Amino acid sequence: MLSVADNELMTRVGPGTPVGELMRQYWIPALMSIELPGPDSDPVRVRLLCEDLIAFRDTDGNIGLVDNYCPHRRASLFFGRNEECGLRCVYHGWKFDVNGDCVDMPSEPAESNFKDKVKIKAYACQERNGIIWTYMGTRTELPPLPDIEPNMLDEDAEQSVWTAMRDCNWVQALEGDIDTSHLGFLHLGSLDAENMTPGSFDYFTVRERSPLGFDVEETDYGTSYGAWRTTDGDEIYWRIAHFLFPFYTMIPTSILGVQVLVRAWVPIDDTHTMFWNICGANPFRGGIGTGKKGQQAGGAATDVDYVPNTSDFLGRWRLEANVENDYKIDREAQKTNKIYTGITGIHLQDQVITESMGTITDRVREHLGASDSMVIKTRRSIINAARSLQEGVTHPTVDHPELYRERSGGTLLPKGQGWFEGTAELRKAFVDHPELVGSDKGLK
Numbered sequence: 001m002l003s004v005a006d007n008e009l010m011t012r013v014g015p016g017t018p019v020g021e022l023m024r025q026y027w028i029p030a031l032m033s034i035e036l037p038g039p040d041s042d043p044v045r046v047r048l049l050c051e052d053l054i055a056f057r058d059t060d061g062n063i064g065l066v067d068n069y070c071p072h073r074r075a076s077l078f079f080g081r082n083e084e085c086g087l088r089c090v091y092h093g094w095k096f097d098v099n100g101d102c103v104d105m106p107s108e109p110a111e112s113n114f115k116d117k118v119k120i121k122a123y124a125c126q127e128r129n130g131i132i133w134t135y136m137g138t139r140t141e142l143p144p145l146p147d148i149e150p151n152m153l154d155e156d157a158e159q160s161v162w163t164a165m166r167d168c169n170w171v172q173a174l175e176g177d178i179d180t181s182h183l184g185f186l187h188l189g190s191l192d193a194e195n196m197t198p199g200s201f202d203y204f205t206v207r208e209r210s211p212l213g214f215d216v217e218e219t220d221y222g223t224s225y226g227a228w229r230t231t232d233g234d235e236i237y238w239r240i241a242h243f244l245f246p247f248y249t250m251i252p253t254s255i256l257g258v259q260v261l262v263r264a265w266v267p268i269d270d271t272h273t274m275f276w277n278i279c280g281a282n283p284f285r286g287g288i289g290t291g292k293k294g295q296q297a298g299g300a301a302t303d304v305d306y307v308p309n310t311s312d313f314l315g316r317w318r319l320e321a322n323v324e325n326d327y328k329i330d331r332e333a334q335k336t337n338k339i340y341t342g343i344t345g346i347h348l349q350d351q352v353i354t355e356s357m358g359t360i361t362d363r364v365r366e367h368l369g370a371s372d373s374m375v376i377k378t379r380r381s382i383i384n385a386a387r388s389l390q391e392g393v394t395h396p397t398v399d400h401p402e403l404y405r406e407r408s409g410g411t412l413l414p415k416g417q418g419w420f421e422g423t424a425e426l427r428k429a430f431v432d433h434p435e436l437v438g439s440d441k442g443l444k
């Protein structure tokens with residue numbers, strides 16, 4: 001059970017809060033590059049870590065992320081003119097460049113040097129493979145971007161990025177990814193083992209809906225779990241997943257050694273989270289719910305429909321199925337067990353459940369069991385890192401981008417072999433494993 005104070009500590013992300021300051025140590029995915037499609041394109045409202053900001057791409061293609069409020073008389077720069085390498089406030093014409101410098105102040109006398117004394121808050125931005133990253137911390141020498149494998153592939157490599165807004169606290173949203181025992185129920189509850197391909201990972205999962213054993217490791221990058229089930233042979237089927245500071249997950253939807261997938265749960269404010277799915281080439285693209293004969297897991301993981309983005313701070317990447325329409329639950333499909341939840345799509349199923357807990361769940365009233373040990377240890381490590389930072393101790397992931405060079409997935413190991421040591425090679429990012437592609441060792 002988590003105390004009220006710890007729940008508060010973990011969920012609040014505004015400036016000056018322990019976890020908010022922890023987050024500000026890191027580069028953060030802020031927008032998709034396509035949201036600022038070209039030089040001088042329209043400014044975009046972006047909320048991040050409880051701060052209201054305006055993003056723009058200047059005439060040279062550089063990205064600015066500045067305070068919503070003009071430092072003169074606090075008009076919103078959303079209404080500004082994006083022109084000639086800067087964003088000009090339309091109230092009195094003050095103009096700011098991507099660094100936050102005031103480059104024009106036509107409302108003051110020409111001889112005034114007031115312009116040189118005024119700055120707008122501006123956060124550094126970098127673009128990498130379709131993602132605009134920002135750094136909201138205080139260092140003048142910026143830390144490196146994390147070595148997120150699917151965000152670092154060659155431009156011609158297969159890769160995809162998509163995002164979705166979630167109406168709940170970031171930890172709550174993230175915890176859905178490290179809660180392994182829900183897979184056999186929430187997502188695969190309508191499947192039965194007799195109709196599935198023997199030897200497939202989903203077959204093992206459905207046959208033993210809860211893992212038989214579960215082990216959590218604390219690591220330099222965060223936490224990892226291995227959850228195991230039996231197979232028909234001498235090997236053990238392991239599902240291996242990670243939490244990496246401050247808000248990343250790697251989940252085991254596919255095969256360890258082949259899957260290149262990182263997910264981020266970026267706090268927009270205390271009650272909203274932007275989910276990022278950053279995926280590299282994956283020959284086993286179907287992920288969860290494959291390996292069965294003619295059965296439905298209720299839709300693929302990426303099966304989501306959006307409403308058009310609005311210009312609201314909370315209007316980006318919203319799903320068509322949402323709390324207003326009960327996520328389009330199909331009670332008939334639920335009743336007939338065509339789809340266990342009646343909710344279409346794995347992403348949406350997770351979204352429904354984590355949002356249904358309320359925007360900040362009352363963790364004091366939870367009853368956590370042995371199968372929740374990854375959630376428990378991950379919470380503890382976040383709280384510890386936030387407290388350590390208050391004492392001046394920086395988490396190693398801030399300055400060691402190589403700690404993110406990990407992979408997750410499912411694999412078979414000989415009985416008796418420790419999963420963490422036994423998967424050390426397969427967990428390494430940026431390593432090809434052609435021997436696993438098309439393998440018939442039960443890796444279907």
Ligand code: FES
Binds near residue numbers: 073075
């Ligand atoms: S409020 Fe922006 S220039 Fe006056």
Ligand SMILES: [Fe+2]
Binds near residue numbers: 187
């Ligand atoms: Fe899930």
